[in-house]
Amino acid sequence: xSDHPPPRVRVTGPQRRQAQTPRTRTGDIDEETPLGGVYxxxxxxxxxxxxxxxxxxxxxxxxxxxxxxxxxxxxxxVRVIGMPLPWLLLGIVVYPVLVLxxxxxxxxxxxxxxxxxxxxxxxxx
Amino acid sequence: MSHDIAPGIVAVTVVTIATLxxxxxxxxxxxxxxxxxxxxxxxxxxxNASAIGGEYLSAASFLxxxxxxxxxxxxxxxxxxxxxxxxxxxxxFVAAPLRRSGAYTLPDFAExxxxxxxxxxxxxxxxxxxxxxxxxxxxxxxxxxxxxxxxPEWVGPVIVGLVVLANVTSGGMRSITFVxxxxxxxxxxxxxxxxxxxxxxxAGDGTPGGGHQGGxxxxxxxxxxxxxxxxxSLIIATFLGTMGLPHVxxxxxxxxxxxxxxxxxxxxxxxxxxxxxxxxxxxxLGRVYGDELLAAGRSxxxxxxxxxxxxxxxxxxxxxxxxxxxxFAAFLSTSSGLVIAVGGVLTQDITSRPWxxxxxxxxxxxxxxAALAVLVPLFVAIALPHVGVARAVGLAFAVAASTFCPLLxxxxxxxxxxxxxxxxxxLAGGLGSGAAVVWVLADGSAGGRAALLLSxxxxxxxxxxxxxxxxxxxxxxxxxxxxxxxxxxxLHTPExxxxxxxxx
Numbered sequence: 001x002s003d004h005p006p007p008r009v010r011v012t013g014p015q016r017r018q019a020q021t022p023r024t025r026t027g028d029i030d031e032e033t034p035l036g037g038v039y040x041x042x043x044x045x046x047x048x049x050x051x052x053x054x055x056x057x058x059x060x061x062x063x064x065x066x067x068x069x070x071x072x073x074x075x076x077x078v079r080v081i082g083m084p085l086p087w088l089l090l091g092i093v094v095y096p097v098l099v100l101x102x103x104x105x106x107x108x109x110x111x112x113x114x115x116x117x118x119x120x121x122x123x124x125x
Numbered sequence: 126m127s128h129d130i131a132p133g134i135v136a137v138t139v140v141t142i143a144t145l146x147x148x149x150x151x152x153x154x155x156x157x158x159x160x161x162x163x164x165x166x167x168x169x170x171x172x173n174a175s176a177i178g179g180e181y182l183s184a185a186s187f188l189x190x191x192x193x194x195x196x197x198x199x200x201x202x203x204x205x206x207x208x209x210x211x212x213x214x215x216x217x218f219v220a221a222p223l224r225r226s227g228a229y230t231l232p233d234f235a236e237x238x239x240x241x242x243x244x245x246x247x248x249x250x251x252x253x254x255x256x257x258x259x260x261x262x263x264x265x266x267x268x269x270x271x272x273x274x275x276x277p278e279w280v281g282p283v284i285v286g287l288v289v290l291a292n293v294t295s296g297g298m299r300s301i302t303f304v305x306x307x308x309x310x311x312x313x314x315x316x317x318x319x320x321x322x323x324x325x326x327x328a329g330d331g332t333p334g335g336g337h338q339g340g341x342x343x344x345x346x347x348x349x350x351x352x353x354x355x356x357x358s359l360i361i362a363t364f365l366g367t368m369g370l371p372h373v374x375x376x377x378x379x380x381x382x383x384x385x386x387x388x389x390x391x392x393x394x395x396x397x398x399x400x401x402x403x404x405x406x407x408x409x410l411g412r413v414y415g416d417e418l419l420a421a422g423r424s425x426x427x428x429x430x431x432x433x434x435x436x437x438x439x440x441x442x443x444x445x446x447x448x449x450x451x452x453f454a455a456f457l458s459t460s461s462g463l464v465i466a467v468g469g470v471l472t473q474d475i476t477s478r479p480w481x482x483x484x485x486x487x488x489x490x491x492x493x494x495a496a497l498a499v500l501v502p503l504f505v506a507i508a509l510p511h512v513g514v515a516r517a518v519g520l521a522f523a524v525a526a527s528t529f530c531p532l533l534x535x536x537x538x539x540x541x542x543x544x545x546x547x548x549x550x551x552l553a554g555g556l557g558s559g560a561a562v563v564w565v566l567a568d569g570s571a572g573g574r575a576a577l578l579l580s581x582x583x584x585x586x587x588x589x590x591x592x593x594x595x596x597x598x599x600x601x602x603x604x605x606x607x608x609x610x611x612x613x614x615x616l617h618t619p620e621x622x623x624x625x626x627x628x629x
Contacts, residue, residue: 040610043617048538051217058213062206066345066356076199076342086344090202091405095398098213102394105217106387113384113619120622 043116047109054105061101062094132446133273140311140453141288147304148292168302168379174392176302177376179309181208181393182400183258183459184265185518187312187452190401192424194408195415198341200356201408204519205401207363211522212397215368216390221383222537222616229378230470231371231529238536238612239544246551248474250528251371253555254521255467256502257562258370259460261517263506265425266456272426273449279507281456286499289460293468294492301461302379308458309396315451316403319432319444323410326435333413341412351574355581359519362583366522369529372462375469382620407431428452460499468495509566520562527554527586531594537616542594543604550594557586 069075069086078085168176186208193201228234232247266281292304327333346352367373380386411418411427414434418427429452432444471494476485485493528551535542535550561582578585598605606612611625618624 037610040614040617044538044613047617054217055214058210062210063360066203066353066360069344070349070353073343076344084199084342086199086342087202087405087409090199090206090344092402094206095209095401098209099391099395099398102213102216102391105213106391109221109387110384113621117619117621120624 039116039119043112046112050105050108050112054101057101058098061097065089130274132442133270133449136446136450137270137273137284137453140450140457141284143307144288144292144304144454144457147307148295148301150303168381170380170385170389170392172302172306173376173379173385173389174396175306175309177305177373177389177393178396178400179305179307179312179454179458180372180376180462181397181459182309182312182455183518184262184269184452184455186400186404187316187455188265188269188425188428189261189518190404191407191411191428192426194405195411195427196419196424199344200346200352202344202405203356203359204363205404207360207522208367209394209397209401210364211367212390212394214364215373216387216394218534219368219537220377220386220390223374223533224377224380224386225383225616225618225620226612227378227615229375230466230473231369231374231532232470232474234374234536235532235547238606239542239547240606242544243547243551245474246548246555247529247532248470250524250551250555251470252467252498253559254369254525254528255371255463255470255498256505257517257521257524258372259463259467259498259502260506262456262460262463263503264517266453267506268425269429269449269452269456272423272429273445282503282506285453285456285460286503288457289464290495290499292457293461293464293495301465305458305462308454311454312451312458313396313400315447315454316400316407316428319448320403320406322440322444323431323435324406327410327413351577354577354584358581358584361587362519362523362526362581364526365530365583365587366524366526368533369525370521371466371470372459375466376462384619404428410435464495464498467498470494471497520558520565523581523583523586524555524558524562526583527558527590530587531590535591535594535598539595539598540609540613541598541602541605543598543601544606545601545604546594546596546598549597550590553593554586554590557589558582561586 076084076086080088186205190201190205193204223234226234226237228237231251232244235243235247263282263285266285267278268281270276270281270284271278292301344356346355377386377389380389407428411424411431415427415431417434418424418430423430428448429445432448433441435441436444468491472491476493476497477490478484531550531554532547536547561579564579614624
């Protein structure tokens with residue numbers, strides 16, 4: 001008679017909504033959390049270092065030439081394949097060097113950005 | 126001068142008509158406002174790089190470098206090296222972030238990054254640098270037409286000014302892109318073909334050597350340590366000035382995204398490297414065949430006169446026509462780019478404002494702005510015809526390097542920049558290098574250490590601008606804009622990553 005039915009219990013599944021939208025790393029950047037700052041800072045530092053390394057190579061390879069010729073003026077009389085050395089270096093050789101530095105920069109910078117995009121995607125999966 | 130003027134007249138006419146025709150043809154692709162201002166941001170790297178190269182290779186590159194190398198020797202090779210290396214600096218520090226910033230002009234970038242207080246200073250500087258750079262284009266046009274068709278020196282500037290105004294006010298960015306790309310290849314051909322013929326002639330003469338005086342092969346300026354200072358100051362101005370030239374920056378916004386902006390810059394670097402192999406050939410051959418030009422003080426027209434001096438008869442006349450066409454294309458393309466950039470800023474900041482209650486409509490405002498952009502340097506060019514072509518361009522680079530280079534580099538890479546710091550740095554660099562400009566245009570003859578520092582200001586004015594900009598920013602750290610971090614996200618994150626980039 002007094003068979004009371006057992007009290008009602010709400011049965012629920014696991015929290016699926018939360019599992020569907022985990023906190024993403026881009027979310028960290030959007031909400032300007034300290035972690036987001038770390039992500040952005042690492043990309044910024046990586047790209048800036050790359051730029052400074054390329055500029056360093058430029059200074060060593062080309063920027064040093066006036067100083068070298070100032071210290072060793074005898075070099076102006078050296079002839080390589082029939083051309084005076086300064087004309088060969090300043091008139092011809094510098095241009096492929098500049099293109100090579102630029103090419104190297106573009107490849108590295110794109111790789112840094114790919115790595116950053118992969119990092120952002122990792123958590124979204 | 127008693128030579129035949131026909132090739133010159135034909136060349137100038139053909140280039141002018143081709144420019145107007147291609148501009149009109151490009152109009153058929155220009156349908157929307159976005160086409161008009163930024164070619165809808167869909168220009169492919171190859172075409173865009175040709176257009177940038179076409180716009181960038183000015184009178185100073187086409188005529189000036191050969192004349193300078195001819196007169197002064199190997200230390201002048203630093204001009205073309207600097208103008209090319211400037212694009213490497215632009216590539217590594219500015220190209221992709223600037224495209225991603227969404228700014229169309231330098232004042233737009235400054236306002237988006239730091240607020241409207243910086244805008245006015247930037248606008249004044251853009252107009253100043255643009256006018257300083259237009260001046261030698263107009264003067265070069267005068268020189269060229271005098272050499273080619275014996276015209277009085279005011280004719281060249283007036284023709285170039287009118288053609289540029291016609292093209293710019295009717296066409297917009299999409300059609301100008303085709304015109305500029307065509308003009309790069311025209312300029313390359315116009316130097317390459319005559320150079321090849323002249324080298325064959327030179328080899329046929331038994332490769333005579335010129336009167337190589339001792340200093341001519343020395344790759345730095347005369348005068349020991351002073352010469353070293355002059356050369357390094359030139360290197361700093363040209364390496365760092367390119368990124369601050371108003372007409373260069375506008376072009377980056379026509380790229381689809383940051384990655385394309387980088388690739389475009391790399392192609393530009395290659396195109397410029399190929400082009401700049403040629404002017405020194407003329408300079409060196411001039412030493413062998415062109416002594417009379419040097420004696421007459423007409424080294425600026427070496428490129429135009431050398432074919433006639435080396436190849437007699439019809440062949441020489443044809444080559445002269447070709448180099449004249451290339452030179453004329455150089456004035457037209459560089460002036461068009463500058464007038465678009467300067468006219469755009471004048472439109473935004475002056476002519477579209479309401480004046481005594483009345484406001485001009487958009488297109489009229491742009492036309493008035495473009496007319497102002499042409500007329501002021503045109504009158505100065507006619508009034509002051511004797512400032513060296515490469516000299517004035519060098520000063521424009523020094524001013525750009527002392528003002529916009531620190532603003533862009535710090536604005537893109539340093540979160541601590543404030544509006545007060547930016548204005549202080551722009552004023553310090555702008556006034557310092559501006560004083561040098563006034564001094565050179567007004568007098569420029571005195572000797573001594575002060576004169577040396579004023580004639581090549583970049584080596585002290587660029588560091589000064591950086592130090593002031595950083596120092597004042599640190600002192601006013603509370604003024605760092607609230608949206609700085611969001612703006613940094615926009616500048617540096619690749620387009621493939623979905624993040625909030627703030628309002629566009």
